[in-house]
Amino acid sequence: MPIKIQDKTKCTGCFACESVCPKKCITMGEDAEGFWYPLVEYDKCIHCELCTKKCPILNPREIDRKYETVSFAAINKDEKTRADSSSGGLFFAIAKSVINEKGVVFGASFSDDFSVQTKPVDAVDKLFCLQGSKYVQSKIGNSYKIAKMLLDAGQIVFFTGTPCQIGGLYAYLDKDYDNLLTADLICHGVPSPLVWKKYLDYRQMVVKSDILKISFRQKKYGWNKFSMYFGFQNDSEYLAEHDDDPFMKCFLGNYCLRPSCYDCKYKTEKRYADITLADFWGIESVYPEMFDDKGTSLIILHSSKGQKWIDSVSEKIRLREYPYKEIQKYNSAYLKSVDEPKERQYFFKNIEKQDFLTTYNALQKRIEKTSLRLQIRKDLKKRRYRRVLRKIKKLVVD
Template identity: 40%
Template sequence: MIRITDRSSCCGCTACASVCPHGAISMKEDRMGFAYPQLDESLCTECGLCVRTCDFIQERAKDPVPDRVKVIAARHVDDEKLAGSQSGGVFTALSDVILAEGGVVYGASLTDDYSVSHIRVDNIHSRECLKGSKYVQSNLTGIFASVRNDLQKGIPVMFTGTPCQVAGLRSFIVPHLQENLFTVDFICHGVPSPAVWNDYVTWMSGRAKPSGVSFRDGDMGWRVHWESFSYAGRKEFRETWRLLFYKNIMLRRSCFRCPYNINERKADVTMADFWGVEEIVPELADGKGVSMVICFTEKGSKLFSRASSYLRTAKAVVSKEFLLRKNPNLVRPSVPDKDLECFETAYQEKGFVHVAQRWADLGWRYKAWKIKKYIANIFRKK
């Protein structure tokens, strides 16, 4: 039976809780808002199904990452559709194919209070809220059972999520139901804490509730990563979340031992920002966003080729050295910040504002550092 003693050994995919035939496992949040399975021993029959279903803890052959990887650079032909997407709009193109064939799409959406949950959509209009990266772990409650229900009815399903969510789902769905299941993941840096995110949103709602939130606002350009909060008549661009995200100080513990490098992908298609595209496919690098796509299965290749009429594409080969330089999480997990433990304790005891002052941009320390950097730049130019 599943018992979590080390938080880094569970990615929170919900497969064990979804598969238990006796409802003995429920998902409970820790102090960072990350969900972990909790066992009710009085209901457990010790059948072992949950442990067999957990993909994250399976033993893996540690094959070396290949020196060269075949990829596709892709960009949506329609600039309007591209605008709402995070990189090249590949998700939009793939989901258009599934929806046009009467299928349904699962992905991460912002809720009314700006937390992040997976939802099911069956039309292009409601699909729009799935576009854009939400840099926080999404809530999967009830989603795996809903996917199985659709597949049992013969409805084609496209599920998008982190590599570990896709691996968990594929482990949960029995093989004979997977024919109509299309899975799409992305190169994943890691998922930040839902609790810290909720506190940030509450803090930003102090004077007025935002009418919109973006984790990486496209108005700043594809390459720039700033979050934005919209209020009546104005938009505030900020970097608090970005700074905490890239500091690797509030990611889920499992992300630092993530097994889902290129050899371990369970998705049919992987998508990513094509950082460094100007070195590899300069003709697509117009600054508006380009995706890198890797098809891992025949089913993924066929889906991608059906979506190709919506996309400008170019085949390319990239080296492991290029990936390590531009998008390392396809090769290895993120490295934890040395203050990881300290951050969690400080957050627990003193709250969001304290940690954002100490490790992000709310305090005088960051402002002083920015001024110093600005002055140093002036002298460097002279």
């Protein structure tokens, strides 16, 4: 049977099935929520079942490594790079080193319309487009195929993305390559490209101008209080701390994530990637000398290949080892999926037919109502409990 997604929590939209189909009869189409799922043209299908066999969720590959995982707090010594990066700028340090070895780096980049796509970069002066987190699911497109061609030709490839994208890459390749280095992220979950598009429309509508630049992790008010930034063609700007920006509130409140993110199969210590990159939240408590509120990375090495590349950039970065067993304390997203809020379905039902702001306001009202209802229930319970206590006391006294 060709691939058929019956349970959306079991498809990450990684593009492995589309990439592997020899007849090109699978396309990744958007559902009503704006997430990609495979669509099969049955009349072209030759029933080779490669799409099902290579699906990393249906048939996960074994990971067999002897390497003992280690983790570090890390900072890129170049201040400009760190300012332009989300965390401590470790991605850029490794990527630059790979390009200097004539390698190619794959990562998430904005397209002209500010949708997010994974693409290859082979020059240091173009690396900036992969720098910085884009909190939207990025479209893999034909990146796995291009990476395979480069790998087969003997070129060094550094492929970066969410853990499910790295899982998809290895499923598609079906083997490891000495010239392949991979990095995944500690991933909160990926928001819907449709919600992102509606948010972009809303921002442009407010200032009546096109977007020039976006940063999800502007550090003007510090790395801990990171902000969403938009620069527009008419020179106007928008800057809001993450807990004041409506898109970031939907993202961090888990209202607009892909269904598979609430039960992520990649939240395990057995990682496909050689390196995991993340924010070192809580660094101010554990290593105050590595904290200046400009961004500190957490890096986790899962293979000797990852170790080798980190060694190659050791002059460019500050590193301090941190016990691997402790990292969950400050970054629960490493192994734990977020919970699906009750209001998620309500949010998506509305956004399918409304603009971003109307949907967001309706969601806010709904959340306020729910918390008010919960508060009333709690108060009633308390009052009932006090009444019973008074009755008992009266009985004892009598």
